[in-house]
Amino acid sequence: GRPLDLAGRRVVISAGGTREAIDPVRYIGNRSSGLQGYALARTAVARGAQVTLVAANVALPDPAGATVVRVESAEELRAAVLSAGADADVVVMAAAVADFRPAVRQDLKIKKTDGEPEPIRLTKNPDILAELGERRRAAAPMARSASPVAVAGSAPGALTSSDTPEDVLAQGSGPRVIVGFAAETHDVLANGQAKLARKGCDLLVVNQVGENLAFGTPDNAATVLVAGGEPVEVPRGPKEDVADAVWDLVAPRLT
Ligand code: C5P
Numbered sequence: 001g002r003p004l005d006l007a008g009r010r011v012v013i014s015a016g017g018t019r020e021a022i023d024p025v026r027y028i029g030n031r032s033s034g035l036q037g038y039a040l041a042r043t044a045v046a047r048g049a050q051v052t053l054v055a056a057n058v059a060l061p062d063p064a065g066a067t068v069v070r071v072e073s074a075e076e077l078r079a080a081v082l083s084a085g086a087d088a089d090v091v092v093m094a095a096a097v098a099d100f101r102p103a104v105r106q107d108l109k110i111k112k113t114d115g116e117p118e119p120i121r122l123t124k125n126p127d128i129l130a131e132l133g134e135r136r137r138a139a140a141p142m143a144r145s146a147s148p149v150a151v152a153g154s155a156p157g158a159l160t161s162s163d164t165p166e167d168v169l170a171q172g173s174g175p176r177v178i179v180g181f182a183a184e185t186h187d188v189l190a191n192g193q194a195k196l197a198r199k200g201c202d203l204l205v206v207n208q209v210g211e212n213l214a215f216g217t218p219d220n221a222a223t224v225l226v227a228g229g230e231p232v233e234v235p236r237g238p239k240e241d242v243a244d245a246v247w248d249l250v251a252p253r254l255t
Pocket of ligand 1: 074093094095096097098099125126127128129130179180181182183
């Protein structure tokens with residue numbers, strides 16, 4: 001059996017992959033199945049957590065005991081994660097969020113009889129994981145007073161004079177532990193360490209993509225990078241193993 005080391009903790013997990021609409025019937029998507037996020041949700045429930053699962057286009061049954069919020073696009077996923085994350089202890093971003101979306105969503109289906117196709121212009125999606133880290137830094141500068149950056153008041157994402165009171169209120173205190181995922185094909189550790197720092201998260205689960213691993217497969221193998229700590233290797237096995245390795249690292253950070 002699993003330890004009840006997340007008892008009473010509020011955990012938000014994003015899973016699946018976003019779809020970015022081109023027109024009413026077409027979208028730009030990705031191959032994420034949601035299996036890793038759902039394994040995280042099941043194991044967190046088993047360890048006693050109150051789980052909100054933000055599921056983007058996942059064709060899997062709802063995990064027992066979790067609250068499931070269904071979304072499609074990155075913008076919907078952002079709204080759901082920020083709202084559920086405002087009073088959460090932990091946010092885990094396991095979803096594959098599209099980096100770009102079509103700048104314009106056509107109201108009518110694009111027809112081949114329209115003539116030569118127009119190029120699809122893309123625009124950047126918000127980086128939700130980075131935003132969670134920024135909000136946390138901005139909300140609790142004193143909690144990080146050991147950091148010379150925070151003392152200087154120049155932390156990226158710190159409140160600025162242009163922030164309205166609504167902005168300040170909306171920041172809340174945010175989750176205490178933020179976990180990101182990264183799928184890398186090469187220079188896995190170096191790219192992962194850079195991403196951990198850039199996104200301001202506590203843990204970054206780095207998957208090596210390929211060899212029947214990661215996308216759409218029940219098995220995974222990962223390296224969990226730890227801010228200010230040694231990386232933890234999770235050997236190839238069920239996605240529950242990666243999930244439990246994450247919770248093993250998260251639980252002590254909440255006490
Ligand atoms: O930068 P990259 O896409 O590799 O980072 C992956 C991590 O960042 C994942 O945890 C993913 O959920 C998150 N992400 C995000 N918003 C984006 C893109 C990625 O939160 N727009």
